[in-house]
Amino acid sequence: MSAPYPVRADGRWSGRVTRRALPDDPSLAALPRDTRDVLARLWQCQAATEHRVATSFERVHAALRARGADAGLVDVSARAVDDEFRHAALCLDVASRYAGRALGAPATLPHAAPAHADAAAGLRPALVVLGQCALNETFAAAYLDACLEGATHPLARAALAELLSDEVDHARIGWAFAATLDDETRGGVQEWLLPLAIANLRMWQQLSLPEDPAGALVPHGVPTPARVRRALLEALEALVIPGFARNGFEVRGLGAWLAQGAPTARA
């Protein structure tokens, strides 16, 4: 199936969407029609959101260049733009397989990202990189890991593993960048850590998944809402907070927030 998204010939897999071809999954034919439709819609929606995040990585790439960041990070962030196009193509492919027919590309979603208008201009690029990579992509990796935890169908597992392999690199951009910050920038970022985490977690908490009381979607890589909530808090506790601590940030504020259940709105 041809991809309706531009995938660069010099991208991660030399113009291919995935490292390996997705497996045929004959078991899909036995699924109830409405289950297939739900799964097709979910993957089609994800194609739209993955496509949107390509724009996020254009901003990350620009931010890293503006800061004169390590060349390795600049290069991987450029690749990440193409990664997100590949993700969109992959998700649409999976959606079409669940639908049993070729689906069209979803409408392009508008992109909006935090402006960090209250930050000094020189600090904003660092906030962009850390917000998108250290926070958002780390939550994304944890989310995909939770998806994989329950997935048993070959198509879902293969697709999720492909996505996760890229998200890991995208998160690494943020953590490697954090390790390279000078003291002045680290001090400026410090004041933003908790607000950044609150804003990002709020977005993830707004993730809307279908009601699935029987757990019929779990084997197809769609975790229950409760599992997602747990995965996000686990990511905060076991990845985000230790990650910032490892890179020299004061994390007691984050810890206090977590201890209260990581609320993202005032009671």
Added chain:
Amino acid sequence: MNERPDVAQPPRAARLFRSLVVSSGLLLTGCGSTVVTSRATGPAASDDVPSGAPDAPAVPVDAPAAAPVDASVVAPLDAPVATPPDVQVIAADVPVVQDAMPLVDAQALVDAALADARSQEIGWPTTKGVFCWGNDAGVVACCRHVDSDDSPSRCCAAVPGGCAPCEPDDAGACVRTDAALWERP
């Protein structure tokens, strides 16, 4: 929290922490061949994610040997054999965090953070579906509410800077009913 060395992290979390945080230095110039391949056409630092064999055994975790490994979990990556010396015991990689602050101070800190305008900014859009609807025509609308008072079930469409109210049309697509942007408080 699990920053203390004497508190074992769950195997999944430990593996992710090592993959995302500890091994992040692999992306930096001069940290082996990883960067060269990842920015060209070949495998990246996370090359060894077993995309075609997701049930492959996990890469040996650098947690205590007694920690059980969930073999059902994909080892999200991990550093090739020649991983730089950041592959050490996770507990040793994670700094010990100071004692928790007094409860009253913590509450005040969190309250202040939630009232902070910076916390009210929109977050980065996720790569996953957020309040999305689609139909066979390929129309997808996604909402980006940041106001907890708004119901996630409300039909709305994302627009730069906010969310526009809309209603589903006969085809199931979200159609804006109000030209004005939804503005955050």
